[in-house]
Amino acid sequence: MPAENTRLTAQAEALEAGFRHALDHLNGLDHRSVAATRTPSEIRSRLSGHLPAPQLGEDPKRVVDALVDACEGGHLGSPSGRFFAWVIGGTLTSALAADWLASAWDNNAVNQACGPAACAVEEVAGGWIKSLLGLPTEASFALTTGCQMAHATALAAARNALYAGIGHDVEVEGVSGAPPLTLLTNDQRHGSIDRAARLLGLGAKALVAIPTKGTGRISPEALTQALIDHRGPKIVVLNAGDLNLGAFDDFASLIPLAKAHGAWVHIDGAFGLWARVSPRFAPLVAGVELADSWATDAHKWLNTPIDCGLAFVKDEAAHRRAMAFRVSYITAAAEGRDPMDFTPEWTRRGRGFALYAAVRELGQQGIAAMIERCCDLTKDLVEGLAQLPQCEVVAYPVLNQALVRFTDPKGSDPDADDRRTDAMIAAINATGEAFFSGSTFGGRRVMRISLVNWRTSADDIRRTLACISDLARNLT
Numbered sequence: 001m002p003a004e005n006t007r008l009t010a011q012a013e014a015l016e017a018g019f020r021h022a023l024d025h026l027n028g029l030d031h032r033s034v035a036a037t038r039t040p041s042e043i044r045s046r047l048s049g050h051l052p053a054p055q056l057g058e059d060p061k062r063v064v065d066a067l068v069d070a071c072e073g074g075h076l077g078s079p080s081g082r083f084f085a086w087v088i089g090g091t092l093t094s095a096l097a098a099d100w101l102a103s104a105w106d107n108n109a110v111n112q113a114c115g116p117a118a119c120a121v122e123e124v125a126g127g128w129i130k131s132l133l134g135l136p137t138e139a140s141f142a143l144t145t146g147c148q149m150a151h152a153t154a155l156a157a158a159r160n161a162l163y164a165g166i167g168h169d170v171e172v173e174g175v176s177g178a179p180p181l182t183l184l185t186n187d188q189r190h191g192s193i194d195r196a197a198r199l200l201g202l203g204a205k206a207l208v209a210i211p212t213k214g215t216g217r218i219s220p221e222a223l224t225q226a227l228i229d230h231r232g233p234k235i236v237v238l239n240a241g242d243l244n245l246g247a248f249d250d251f252a253s254l255i256p257l258a259k260a261h262g263a264w265v266h267i268d269g270a271f272g273l274w275a276r277v278s279p280r281f282a283p284l285v286a287g288v289e290l291a292d293s294w295a296t297d298a299h300k301w302l303n304t305p306i307d308c309g310l311a312f313v314k315d316e317a318a319h320r321r322a323m324a325f326r327v328s329y330i331t332a333a334a335e336g337r338d339p340m341d342f343t344p345e346w347t348r349r350g351r352g353f354a355l356y357a358a359v360r361e362l363g364q365q366g367i368a369a370m371i372e373r374c375c376d377l378t379k380d381l382v383e384g385l386a387q388l389p390q391c392e393v394v395a396y397p398v399l400n401q402a403l404v405r406f407t408d409p410k411g412s413d414p415d416a417d418d419r420r421t422d423a424m425i426a427a428i429n430a431t432g433e434a435f436f437s438g439s440t441f442g443g444r445r446v447m448r449i450s451l452v453n454w455r456t457s458a459d460d461i462r463r464t465l466a467c468i469s470d471l472a473r474n475l476t
């Protein structure tokens with residue numbers, strides 16, 4: 001069978017090439033530039049030698065090698081230990097391997113008929129995460145692309161339940177003709193809440209920002225007033241770790257207040273919900289289990305490969321009513337769970353494999369240790385920055401997020417400080433030694449520090465501080 005042998009050889013060569021390139025990439029994270037060194041347009045021109053489209057097919061290994069070569073320099077070093085921008089985790093080793101296998105197995109995790117193992121592993125891993133996060137055992141869950149779609153999924157269940165409560169079947173009637181639904185939110189909410197509201201037909205006008213006056217936390221008085229001011233069906237969205245301050249709402253006081261007004265309570269805990277795993281930080285999320293739905297990410301602090309978000313809904317029936325769909329050509333599971341009853345997608349990736357692997361690789365104690373290490377290193381980094389002459393700490397970390405600002409050595413002009421802060425971020429990133437992102441907080445530019453990577457070590461913090469201290473002295 002020469003043709004068969006040739007095919008198997010070509011397959012092995014291409015997969016081995018992919019594996020070697022992946023290993024080279026990971027092994028190079030410590031010494032390669034954290035910033036990408038080529039722009040998207042440079043990469044585009046390196047990739048598009050065959051426009052409009054290749055006429056003849058090529059050997060798979062050549063394709064893999066050519067792709068790696070053309071994209072060289074075009075990857076942001078977000079899995080590096082010296083990456084502190086946005087909120088992006090790295091990838092645990094077994095989770096990465098499991099994710100590769102998910103591609104090789106190539107099953108559709110829509111339902112048990114199409115992906116028996118993919119569905120089983122998702123069911124087991126979902127149960128583990130509920131217990132790690134201290135969420136009610138009866139809660140249903142969905143694995144989504146990220147926290148954005150976890151919000152959309154959980155808020156669809158909220159919309160269903162709230163409208164059902166006033167006799168309006170939103171799945172049949174839609175939102176038109178129904179009374180408006182209000183989302184009372186922390187004013188530091190993430191934009192993914194806004195997008196979820198838009199996707200669900202609730203509209204941007206449905207969102208009400210409750211002022212937190214620089215604390216990142218809603219006061220009981222402010223929530224009570226908002227609940228009184230907004231009659232009709234409402235969802236209260238609380239933060240378990242906001243993007244800038246990493247602040248946590250006081251769930252134990254706020255959730256009972258919201259419930260007393262008939263509101264559905266949803267939690268954005270994209271990274272902060274994971275505080276529950278650490279005995280040291282669990283008090284930050286005390287009472288969070290009283291909510292109705294929760295959204296988080298595994299690809300942030302659990303360090304699964306991108307992508308994996310998680311939505312949890314206490315009222316499984318509301319979740320199922322908002323998502324499930326039946327059609328004759330789809331075989332529904334006789335027992336156990338079909339993911340399509342809980343997710344907005346039909347064909348979907350087997351994300352459960354990587355999720356399962358990540359939890360097993362670290363175990364509960366390992367996850368807690370990783371979270372605590374990230375928080376300790378964030379504190380070390382911020383305290384090191386505070387020693388630099390032209391660096392002001394705007395927000396010390398509550399958990400793993402902090403804000404600093406660089407001041408202009410020539411005087412006390414806040415606009416000049418804004419420019420200096422942006423210039424410092426750009427200068428740090430240009431060195432390739434570390435990578436940060438900026439934000440506007442209280443109307444002023446700040447450099448954000450976010451640390452959710454299992455890889456980050458004390459040496460990474462030392463290298464980062466050395467780099468910033470050098471620049472702070474030399475940048476004119």
Ligand SMILES: Cc1ncc(COP(=O)(O)O)c(C=O)c1O
Pocket residue numbers: 086087145146147148149190192241242243268269270271297309
């Ligand atoms: C607090 C918060 N919520 C939601 C999101 C959106 O998550 P994702 O990018 O996984 O959709 C983020 C992303 O950084 C976040 O920090």
